[in-house]
Amino acid sequence: MKQAKYSKEFKLQAVRRIVEDGVSQAQVAKELGVSDGTLRFWVKTYKENKEEPFVGSGNLRQEDQRIRDLERRIRDLEEENEILKKAAAIFAKDRKK
Secondary structure, three states: OOEEEEEEEEHHHHHHHHHHHOOOOHHHHHOOOOOHHHHHHHHHHHHHOOOOOOOOOOOOOHHHHHHHHHHHHHHHHHHHHHHHHHHHHHHHHHOOO
């Protein structure tokens, strides 16, 4: 069964009808032909992050992307640090000879 794809704008309109206009979730689901569970998930997502509620499949919110980039940078720096420690140990051995 193929899952339907809905645009960010469509989701926002549906959620705003529920959250801001006070239309029942069941009514919006019936009007739009979307399952009640799907709408419930959209409302939850919207309430968790109103600035960037629906970023799209495979995309990250700005803050999540920033965290991922910083974690990657930390890993790279730790790896570089280990390489430098090993190199320093090798050069220290050569000086003792």
